[in-house]
Amino acid sequence: MKNYISLSDIENFEQTITEGLQLKNNNTAANLGKGKTLGMLFFNPSLRTRLSTEKAAKLLGMDVMVMNADKDGWALEFEDGAIMNSNKAEHIKEAVAVLSQYCDIIAVRAFPGLEDRKKDEEDLVIKSFKxxxxxxxxxxxxATGHPLQALTDAMTITELQKTKRPKVVLTWAPHPRALPQSVPNSFVEAMHRMDVDFVIANPPGYDLNPEVRKDTQVFHDQDEALKDADFVYVKNWSSYESYGKILSEGSSWTFSGKKMLLTNDAKVLHCLPVRRNVVIADAVLDSPNSVVIQQAGNRTFAAQVVLKKLLENAGENS
Amino acid sequence: MKNYISLSDIENFEQTITEGLQLKNNNTAANLGKGKTLGMLFFNPSLRTRLSTEKAAKLLGMDVMVMNADKDGWALEFEDGAIMNSNKAEHIKEAVAVLSQYCDIIAVRAFPGLEDRKKDEEDLVIKSFKxxxxxxxxxxxxATGHPLQALTDAMTITELQKTKRPKVVLTWAPHPRALPQSVPNSFVEAMHRMDVDFVIANPPGYDLNPEVRKDTQVFHDQDEALKDADFVYVKNWSSYESYGKILSEGSSWTFSGKKMLLTNDAKVLHCLPVRRNVVIADAVLDSPNSVVIQQAGNRTFAAQVVLKKLLENAGENS
Amino acid sequence: MKNYISLSDIENFEQTITEGLQLKNNNTAANLGKGKTLGMLFFNPSLRTRLSTEKAAKLLGMDVMVMNADKDGWALEFEDGAIMNSNKAEHIKEAVAVLSQYCDIIAVRAFPGLEDRKKDEEDLVIKSFKxxxxxxxxxxxxATGHPLQALTDAMTITELQKTKRPKVVLTWAPHPRALPQSVPNSFVEAMHRMDVDFVIANPPGYDLNPEVRKDTQVFHDQDEALKDADFVYVKNWSSYESYGKILSEGSSWTFSGKKMLLTNDAKVLHCLPVRRNVVIADAVLDSPNSVVIQQAGNRTFAAQVVLKKLLENAGENS
Structure with a gap:
């Protein structure tokens, strides 16, 4: 693996999941990253991603340098040919080329603006870094994906599944703010690569990008979708059609104890942070059905297997 | 020791002081924390606490991850049962459970609001983390204590005392801003556990929480209290009775060279940062009687002995 | 070397350049800094300096603690004898003495205000730290110098020079904001210590501090200065005479492909960040003549040789 920009960078998905879970039980690569440096750049806040990736790198023996882009450094220009006489002090070309001098792997977080769909879909920051x-x-x-989260999600389902082909439901839930589609997008991609019975539930107007969901069945009736689910992934996203908009409060979609009863005693996943009693009810989050903490814990090992593959590939080519 | 929330978590105070001072001279635990991670979360600024605790962890071989809570991560909800539809993105339940996945020890700083005494005394942030x-x-x-500072203070007095039972005076001094009572509270607790002749001096209206000071003698006349002092701890705090208020300028309480003459050539302590010529005069801070820098240096070893005891206890139980 | 405040702290400049370039090829000092801590304090933003110095310290086996001064810590008072009853919580005396308790080397960044020349020339922050x-x-x-950059610049020229005594031109270029003279000042000092044919080009009113440039020839005609140049260092600075002012747009001074033709196929240097198409044209930055990335990469090894010499000197004296 040369980069980890999207889930499609993983060649053998099943093998990668297995390797990630093996690292969780036995850190066989504690010295692979010795003398190597991971640079992490944040254009947006982060708790889990920040700490789990830093932890993963250190489990591999790597050094880690963390920067809050813009706050610690300089405002960046992304446009080719720009005459840089305004407030952007540095072009992404130099910033990334320079970071490549100091880091052996660069990791970057940059959310979408949720105003201009075409612009967000260009995914300019991560593409420019690449x-x-x-x-x-x-x-x-x-702007459009969160592949470290999706690998974690796949690892967590694999770890917990009791049947050969579990039913997995991704269900929309309400939220007071307009959120990106990046987490659900990558989760859908992950489910397409697993042997699961996968469906999506969301209110009308919230259908995800058709190029991402492909032929996945979409229910506009949450209760119907939840029937016999073994895993329920609860997540809000803003509208893709009416891009970035909140179309309705949707309070009947809050994932409650009553909704749980429709499932096959499902395990409940969420990427966190989660708005309690808006997205998921206390009764669910505080029950043994919730696996959100175990899922967050797996972030470390998803990041570790990805960094391991990147280091191994770099080693082979050097 | 399972946690270090307050001084009362230390079972054998004298032995802990001795062990801290031994680590200062000979770091016998340089590998105890290998492969372990300390996570530090700051809801408020910090220089000494931040750097000395990070240094202490590294002296034990630990990795350290530092976060400015709220700035780097997400605004946290602390209320049980809250319907999280406002500006708080994550509940403390999830935040702390997740941090526990990535860290072997979690350290957290959160100051009081100094507006609502009852609320501050609940010490919600640290209690929620616990x-x-x-x-x-x-x-x-x-909100109510600073036990790493108090352990440092006790170590510094132990290191410098020339008599078996020195006289120690904690004296209030003026300050332009309303400050917490956390440092004096913990210092009082520490003195209660040492074999010292301990008194407090403060203007009327500034008496500390009676549950903390217990039967310690309180002088409202600073000069009288300072008589024959071997150690003077100078510190401002806002009123406990008229909670969080500054009652008077109190400029006659500035600890000056003239006040020094009343003492038994006392060593002068302060937790820092100190407002020069408001809290303590230049003539005192720049004299050999001031031990504030040595005291700040001891922060490292107080933190080291605490982390050491936590790691040892975790090791025994795993 | 006891400190690295300015280029004059380097005794043998040629030997230091050589040693820096040797470290680049072969890190022979990977354990010299083991158990030692570098503390870095930033009063201003930084990308290259921050990451390259952190990287350099880790290449020596050092631990690194980074702080954004003021943001993470406390506002500092620098004036001797100040009555600290306003917004400054800590005096530089205590801050630096305390940092010295936790760090084996302290590194600090503080830009000039560019309003009061006399005040900036006192270089209060770095001088107070020293x-x-x-x-x-x-x-x-x-406020007045950037000696780690200048050592890097000298290393890069040494690495790339094809003739025994290359012609080096430092040329001013336009910029929308008023910038310090620190980078050009230190570069001039470095060139004075190398065996090069060195000239400066800048518009009238932009002559650098005469005490720095000494008898270096200054051209007010850029084209004339560039003739036969082997190296061109492009950099903006605000006026020294009309202190901190931008006197003119100076757009004819942008370093373009046309300007390149006047040189002897020169290598082009810049300290970065660079405003594309304002300071240097895309055509130059994207050509093989630009060595700005290699130059930025050398920051690591300039920092490493400086830290190495400081550690070695401290070792001899301990």
């Missing part, structure tokens, strides 16, 4: 970096680049959540 | 963490929690200064 | 620190101090760019 374009200008001379070292591997890792996506810590971009 | 409640929800599955790993040991360290208090880096909470 | 005055009050009990450990070595490194300048990460001060």
């Amino acid at each position: 374009k200008y970096a001379t070292v591997p680049v890792v996506n810590l959540e971009s | 409640k929800y963490a599955t790993v040991p929690v360290v208090n880096l200064e909470s | 005055k009050y620190a009990t450990v070595p101090v490194v300048n990460l760019e001060s």
